[in-house]
Amino acid sequence: LRNYIRHHMLPRLSADQRAVLLGHIKTSEQLHTAIEQIAAPWIEQAELPRAPFTQLPHKVAAEVLAAWLRHRQVPFDRPTIERLVVFCKAAAPHKFADIQDGWRLRSMPASIALVGPAAKASAITV
Numbered sequence: 001l002r003n004y005i006r007h008h009m010l011p012r013l014s015a016d017q018r019a020v021l022l023g024h025i026k027t028s029e030q031l032h033t034a035i036e037q038i039a040a041p042w043i044e045q046a047e048l049p050r051a052p053f054t055q056l057p058h059k060v061a062a063e064v065l066a067a068w069l070r071h072r073q074v075p076f077d078r079p080t081i082e083r084l085v086v087f088c089k090a091a092a093p094h095k096f097a098d099i100q101d102g103w104r105l106r107s108m109p110a111s112i113a114l115v116g117p118a119a120k121a122s123a124i125t126v
Contacts, residue, residue, distance in 0.1 A: 039064040047111035
């Protein structure tokens, strides 16, 4: 898709349209940098603090959650992140949401925890 856009769509843009597009790209890069700075303290934490996370706008929360999962090398796709943000903000404590490859999120009263594939079996046993 990126190559198609680059080879077929971009050449059709006028100079003014290209300038507008470059402005959007620059703004997006600046916002991404700002979000990374905001998220940096959370990325290192073992659990995401739930109260401040729920206050983030949906798109920012999605980027924070994606960065947090990437830092832990947890596989995911964009639809999964969208679903998990809603889960993190709305799930009752002690509920689980599947991610991929046996990874899950667990909602706690004050945080969101990551449960790995090896821990999945022990989390179910009583």
